[in-house]
Amino acid sequence: MTERPLSTDGDLLVAAEVRKEFGGLVAVNDLTFTIPNRSIVSLIGPNGAGKTTFFNTLTGLYKVTDGEITFDGVDVTDKPPHAITKLGVGRTFQNIRLFRQMTALENVLVGMHSRLKGGIIGSVLGLPRVRREEHEAEGRARELLRFAGLRNVDEELAESLSYGDQRRLEVARALATEPKLLLLDEPTAGMNPQETTTFMNFVSKLREEQPIAILLIEHDMKVVMSISDRVTVLDYGEKIAEGAPQEIQKDERVIEAYLGKGANQ
Amino acid sequence: MARRRDRARGAMRSYRSQAAQRSGMHRVRAAWNRLPEPVRRFGPALLVLIVAVLYPYYLSSLPTGNVPLIYSFPSVRSGVTIIVFTMMAVGLNVVVGYCGLLDLGYVAFYAIGAYTAGWLASGQFQQVRFHFGSVGVSHSAQGIHISLWLVLIIAALVTAAGGILIGLPTLRLRGDYLAIVTLGFGEIIPQFVRNADSLHGFDLTHGTFGISPIDSPGFGNAGSHLGLPAAYSQSFSADKLFYWTAVALLLLTIVICIRLRDSRLGRAWIAIREDETAAGAMGIPLMRTKTWAYAIGAFFGGAAGAYIASFNSGAFPSQFSFNISVFLLCMVILGGMGSIWGVVIAGAILSWLNVEGLANIGTWLNDNIFPASHQIEVAKYQFGIYGVIIVLMMMFRPQGLIPEARRKREIEEGTRGSMDEPLYEMRGADEAGAGERGSAGAIPRG
Numbered sequence: 063m064t065e066r067p068l069s070t071d072g073d074l075l076v077a078a079e080v081r082k083e084f085g086g087l088v089a090v091n092d093l094t095f096t097i098p099n100r101s102i103v104s105l106i107g108p109n110g111a112g113k114t115t116f117f118n119t120l121t122g123l124y125k126v127t128d129g130e131i132t133f134d135g136v137d138v139t140d141k142p143p144h145a146i147t148k149l150g151v152g153r154t155f156q157n158i159r160l161f162r163q164m165t166a167l168e169n170v171l172v173g174m175h176s177r178l179k180g181g182i183i184g185s186v187l188g189l190p191r192v193r194r195e196e197h198e199a200e201g202r203a204r205e206l207l208r209f210a211g212l213r214n215v216d217e218e219l220a221e222s223l224s225y226g227d228q229r230r231l232e233v234a235r236a237l238a239t240e241p242k243l244l245l246l247d248e249p250t251a252g253m254n255p256q257e258t259t260t261f262m263n264f265v266s267k268l269r270e271e272q273p274i275a276i277l278l279i280e281h282d283m284k285v286v287m288s289i290s291d292r293v294t295v296l297d298y299g300e301k302i303a304e305g306a307p308q309e310i311q312k313d314e315r316v317i318e319a320y321l322g323k324g325a326n327q
Numbered sequence: 328m329a330r331r332r333d334r335a336r337g338a339m340r341s342y343r344s345q346a347a348q349r350s351g352m353h354r355v356r357a358a359w360n361r362l363p364e365p366v367r368r369f370g371p372a373l374l375v376l377i378v379a380v381l382y383p384y385y386l387s388s389l390p391t392g393n394v395p396l397i398y399s400f401p402s403v404r405s406g407v408t409i410i411v412f413t414m415m416a417v418g419l420n421v422v423v424g425y426c427g428l429l430d431l432g433y434v435a436f437y438a439i440g441a442y443t444a445g446w447l448a449s450g451q452f453q454q455v456r457f458h459f460g461s462v463g464v465s466h467s468a469q470g471i472h473i474s475l476w477l478v479l480i481i482a483a484l485v486t487a488a489g490g491i492l493i494g495l496p497t498l499r500l501r502g503d504y505l506a507i508v509t510l511g512f513g514e515i516i517p518q519f520v521r522n523a524d525s526l527h528g529f530d531l532t533h534g535t536f537g538i539s540p541i542d543s544p545g546f547g548n549a550g551s552h553l554g555l556p557a558a559y560s561q562s563f564s565a566d567k568l569f570y571w572t573a574v575a576l577l578l579l580t581i582v583i584c585i586r587l588r589d590s591r592l593g594r595a596w597i598a599i600r601e602d603e604t605a606a607g608a609m610g611i612p613l614m615r616t617k618t619w620a621y622a623i624g625a626f627f628g629g630a631a632g633a634y635i636a637s638f639n640s641g642a643f644p645s646q647f648s649f650n651i652s653v654f655l656l657c658m659v660i661l662g663g664m665g666s667i668w669g670v671v672i673a674g675a676i677l678s679w680l681n682v683e684g685l686a687n688i689g690t691w692l693n694d695n696i697f698p699a700s701h702q703i704e705v706a707k708y709q710f711g712i713y714g715v716i717i718v719l720m721m722m723f724r725p726q727g728l729i730p731e732a733r734r735k736r737e738i739e740e741g742t743r744g745s746m747d748e749p750l751y752e753m754r755g756a757d758e759a760g761a762g763e764r765g766s767a768g769a770i771p772r773g
Binding site for chain 1: 587592593594595597598605607608610623
């Protein structure tokens with residue numbers, strides 16, 4: 063496989079030869095992958111190509127079979143999800159996984175968990191320090207909800223929000239973990255074109271306003287091609303192409319994977 | 328889409344308000360809502376507290392014998408047991424209601440608490456003579472006699488430590504598996520105390536005979552200046568003293584549980600209950616947070632166990648049956664999982680039925696309804712009756728007597744969530760394969 067690393071230093075995340083097997087099935091096949099600082103990298107590929115599996119290995123949800131993942135200079139290969147989140151990886155889920163019976167505000171506050179300190183004794187005694195922290199966290203959570211475009215739903219239960227709002231809330235919750243790297247797993251799935259445009263503007267705004275990198279799994283090619291700095295294409299757990307959006311669009315192997323052999327002849 | 332939702336929302340609201348007006352509840356509710364916020368918040372609890380605290384005083388003026396259905400009001404002595412069991416239910420609610428961990432072995436914590444009190448405040452260890460702040464015990468008495476106030480705290484801490492020890496290996500499991508393992512621990516501990524009367528010749532638990540007598544709390548000479556009783560057991564109003572102390576303990580438990588629920592930790596518990604995988608991905612350390620829930624549930628179970636051991640002046644292995652675990656779980660389910668007030672009310676009702684209510688109801692029925700030739704013994708059918716209560720609750724009010732605030736909202740507003748669903752399903756259909764593999768089957772290594 064011809065490697066063409068876009069940047070060698072200043073990589074926020076480096077995944078080296080990551081392999082994930084489920085029984086005999088190789089879902090991710092020795093994938094080497096980097097995410098430069100403050101970039102938007104997209105991961106595309108046909109259904110079942112191993113994109114989400116790879117995502118889950120990055121966030122510690124799956125243990126890798128082999129390989130090494132370094133985030134921000136720290137080896138996170140065998141770290142549990144909460145530790146990786148604390149280091150600065152925030153994520154959303156492909157099939158929305160909000161805390162359904164918690165309000166939008168509480169969902170965001172849960173996202174702040176690793177950034178807050180309030181302990182048991184302090185909470186039980188209602189120490190001023192803990193009260194102040196909670197108060198400030200609530201203020202920040204409300205700001206994040208505004209930032210994500212959620213208005214007047216702070217006290218609504220997550221499950222009663224509209225689909226688009228639930229997607230936005232997932233992003234707000236992920237941002238509450240104060241990530242350096244935000245992983246978005248098909249954020250526009252199920253959105254209409256108008257909502258998709260709004261969402262993509264939001265992501266662009268996000269990158270401008272906050273010093274974070276974004277890894278995106280997306281099926282909507284218009285979205286991928288318009289906002290990505292780099293696109294990586296997976297098929298059967300292997301990287302079949304990597305490069306700037308324009309290059310990817312012309313790549314024969316990519317066209318073959320998506321449309322079948324001979325489609326471009 | 329937003330407009331469609333607003334319209335549906337508006338329609339729902341007007342429908343609901345019409346229904347409320349028809350039922351006449353509207354006016355009562357409106358009047359209630361006009362009251363200042365502190366009154367609404369603390370009023371009902373304060374009222375209940377006053378009624379409970381004054382109970383020993385007005386009990387004697389309540390009618391006794393042949394009160395319709397309940398026959399007679401519970402004695403102060405029964406009141407202590409009822410309150411202590413309610414306290415355990417509130418503790419179990421932290422584990423089951425907040426954190427969503429099904430614990431079928433809570434009785435183990437009750438046992439650990441009771442036996443810790445037995446070891447530290449009785450003549451069990453005749454080999455030694457250690458007194459520390461104990462009251463009402465002869466100075467020459469052998470055994471360990473530590474002030475029962477201290478013992479309550481020690482027992483709670485020891486039990487919390489026990490909860491952590493039990494939790495560390497078991498809390499990696501989810502759902503049904505966890506329930507089965509806790510069930511095992513709930514059986515192991517009573518079996519252990521039953522058989523630990525000769526550990527290499529050392530009598531730790533006195534076997535089936537149990538540890539008895541156990542010291543009472545008291546204030547000794549220090550308290551007499553303040554008009555406090557020297558020792559509960561030597562006072563003619565011991566039952567009342569035990570009763571008020573139990574009320575205070577329950578109150579403390581409730582306050583702590585409410586504070587915890589509204590804290591960072593409480594949010595983490597509820598998040599784990601809602602979606603463990605997502606909670607982990609949001610930075611919540613799953614094992615540690617679940618272990619805390621277990622430890623805090625155990626803490627109150629241990630304190631309650633120690634207190635009731637002192638009240639009964641004994642700890643016996645036969646007290647710690649599996650039935651107690653189920654019974655406590657029934658209180659939590661009946662009250663509404665996660666709802667403190669619901670659990671308190673359900674706990675009080677079920678413990679009362681258990682302590683004397685069923686027998687009293689039976690007596691009343693036999694005296695007034697059933698002919699002398701067809702007398703029944705209601706207390707015999709107690710587990711059948713609890714079973715029926717649970718089945719009826721699940722059929723007609725699955726959210727419990729007083730649902731947790733968030734659950735209540737869910738049921739009231741349930742119709743709204745599905746509004747935009749079709750959009751998702753359409754897309755979801757062709758994504759199902761990848762999605763399922765991606766996250767639904769995920770098992771994080773908490």
